[in-house]
Amino acid sequence: MPNVLEIDRLGVRLGRRQIITDLSLAVPEGATLAIIGPNASGKTVLFRALIGALPHTGTIRWAPGVRFGYVPQKLDLERDLPITGLDFLRAKARVTGAGDADLRRAMDLVSLGPPVARQPLGTLSGGQFQRLLLGFALMGRPTVLLCDEPTAGVDEPGEEHLYAMLHRLQQDEHLTMLLISHELNLIYRYATAVLCLSLSGRACVGSPLEVLTPERLQEMYGAPMLYHRHDGPIA
Amino acid sequence: MVPSLSALALPVAAAVAAGLVGSFAVLKRMTLASDALSHVALPGIGIALLLNANPVLGGVTALLIGAVVIWLLEHRTTVPTEAIVGVVFSAALAIGSMLTTGEELLEALFGAEQAPGRAETMIGLCVAVVIVGFMLRARHRLLLALVSSDLARTSGVDVVRLDLSYLLAFVLTVALGLRYLGILLMGSLIIIPAATARHLTRRLDTMLGTAVGLAVTATVAGTLGAPLLHLPGGALIITVAAALFAISVLFRRVD
Numbered sequence: 036m037p038n039v040l041e042i043d044r045l046g047v048r049l050g051r052r053q054i055i056t057d058l059s060l061a062v063p064e065g066a067t068l069a070i071i072g073p074n075a076s077g078k079t080v081l082f083r084a085l086i087g088a089l090p091h092t093g094t095i096r097w098a099p100g101v102r103f104g105y106v107p108q109k110l111d112l113e114r115d116l117p118i119t120g121l122d123f124l125r126a127k128a129r130v131t132g133a134g135d136a137d138l139r140r141a142m143d144l145v146s147l148g149p150p151v152a153r154q155p156l157g158t159l160s161g162g163q164f165q166r167l168l169l170g171f172a173l174m175g176r177p178t179v180l181l182c183d184e185p186t187a188g189v190d191e192p193g194e195e196h197l198y199a200m201l202h203r204l205q206q207d208e209h210l211t212m213l214l215i216s217h218e219l220n221l222i223y224r225y226a227t228a229v230l231c232l233s234l235s236g237r238a239c240v241g242s243p244l245e246v247l248t249p250e251r252l253q254e255m256y257g258a259p260m261l262y263h264r265h266d267g268p269i270a
Numbered sequence: 271m272v273p274s275l276s277a278l279a280l281p282v283a284a285a286v287a288a289g290l291v292g293s294f295a296v297l298k299r300m301t302l303a304s305d306a307l308s309h310v311a312l313p314g315i316g317i318a319l320l321l322n323a324n325p326v327l328g329g330v331t332a333l334l335i336g337a338v339v340i341w342l343l344e345h346r347t348t349v350p351t352e353a354i355v356g357v358v359f360s361a362a363l364a365i366g367s368m369l370t371t372g373e374e375l376l377e378a379l380f381g382a383e384q385a386p387g388r389a390e391t392m393i394g395l396c397v398a399v400v401i402v403g404f405m406l407r408a409r410h411r412l413l414l415a416l417v418s419s420d421l422a423r424t425s426g427v428d429v430v431r432l433d434l435s436y437l438l439a440f441v442l443t444v445a446l447g448l449r450y451l452g453i454l455l456m457g458s459l460i461i462i463p464a465a466t467a468r469h470l471t472r473r474l475d476t477m478l479g480t481a482v483g484l485a486v487t488a489t490v491a492g493t494l495g496a497p498l499l500h501l502p503g504g505a506l507i508i509t510v511a512a513a514l515f516a517i518s519v520l521f522r523r524v525d
Binding site for chain 1: 297348409411414417418420425469471472474475477
């Protein structure tokens with residue numbers, strides 16, 4: 036299977052701090068790569084480097100013709116911002132040259148009805164806003180989806196629902212997915228590979244079975260982690 | 271004497287530009303920075319007066335330099351922009367007030383009664399058309415950038431360049447009002463109608479339209495009312511704009 040993304044000896048520095056050191060990794064087409072690690076281990080920084088928003092050393096090679104959709108971490112918007120969901124989606128349609136059909140398709144894919152889309156962004160619930168961001172990312176028919184904690188600010192049933200939706204979309208749209216998450220159970224269920232980042236700058240890559248072991252997790256987070264493996268007892 | 275229709279053309283065109291540019295200044299939460307930026311016109315006016323050159327030309331030059339400096343500070347350095355902008359541009363005001371004194375200082379800050387010449391009006395109208403055209407074309411890109419610069423970037427927007435274009439549109443709008451409103455009052459015409467529109471509306475295009483409508487209303491009412499009430503035009507325009515803001519608080523949108 037060809038690789039969608041190849042990262043070679045990536046280094047990212049923010050001010051004086053070296054956040055990512057010497058990271059090498061390949062992501063095959065159709066894979067779901069989960070990125071885990073404690074806060075400040077560089078997960079979002081990695082994404083921002085991948086979309087070209089941060090300078091870096093080493094190389095990031097996207098396969099030719101890749102189109103990516105990006106779902107950022109929960110955005111901090113003022114409640115009274117006079118911008119509706121539809122304004123936001125339409126702006127992307129106008130900027131990228133996507134048509135209204137693409138806009139409606141994206142809204143259908145994430146089950147976002149017009150009454151919700153016509154509300155100002157700041158008044159949407161956590162789940163509605165995350166679905167809007169996902170719909171935004173899906174406009175322009177991306178081949179790769181980068182999701183940065185897509186369920187932040189969403190309650191637990193909503194979280195399950197959003198992950199199920201992501202998984203369904205990935206299957207239907209043949210997407211490659213890069214996913215930052217703390218939800219180890221869901222990662223275990225959906226990810227084909229896991230990249231773990233740590234505060235020490237050391238990274239590891241492997242299948243969920245290899246990486247999501249109690250020892251590795253304790254080493255990475257510096258504390259024991261509890262999670263349900265869907266095939267067995269609490270690890 | 272009631273001003274002629276042609277005397278209203280430039281102020282109205284400037285008000286349209288101010289409504290559009292101001293809306294994004296308010297949404298980008300750069301009202302204070304933008305106000306400080308408009309002060310940089312003063313030393314430019316002062317130097318132009320010393321050199322016996324057209325003061326508006328001096329103001330415009332200083333404003334353009336100011337816009338580029340802010341842009342460089344923001345994108346090419348890691349210094350916190352807000353504090354620097356406050357200090358540098360307030361210093362510009364201080365230096366400017368040493369270069370410009372007496373009547374000229376008052377005119378630079380609060381505008382003059384004398385009408386601009388034909389050439390200046392024509393150039394001003396052309397600049398206003400360019401600003402309005404840019405703002406209408408760029409509003410979708412500006413919206414994406416203000417919600418999230420990363421989302422704008424992944425949608426193909428060159429965020430850094432867009433920022434520069436917007437800053438240039440902003441200072442050129444300030445320049446449009448230099449003659450009749452002066453530096454301080456033009457800053458207010460950019461911010462007040464947009465701030466009023468912000469809390470009345472739920473959609474971007476409605477906000478832009480409302481801000482433009484309010485800026486034009488204040489400008490026309492102030493310009494036509496000033497000779498009747500024997501008041502300075504610029505001050506009356508901003509008073510009307512502020513009164514509209516006060517009234518709008520009663521009709522604030524509730525979600």
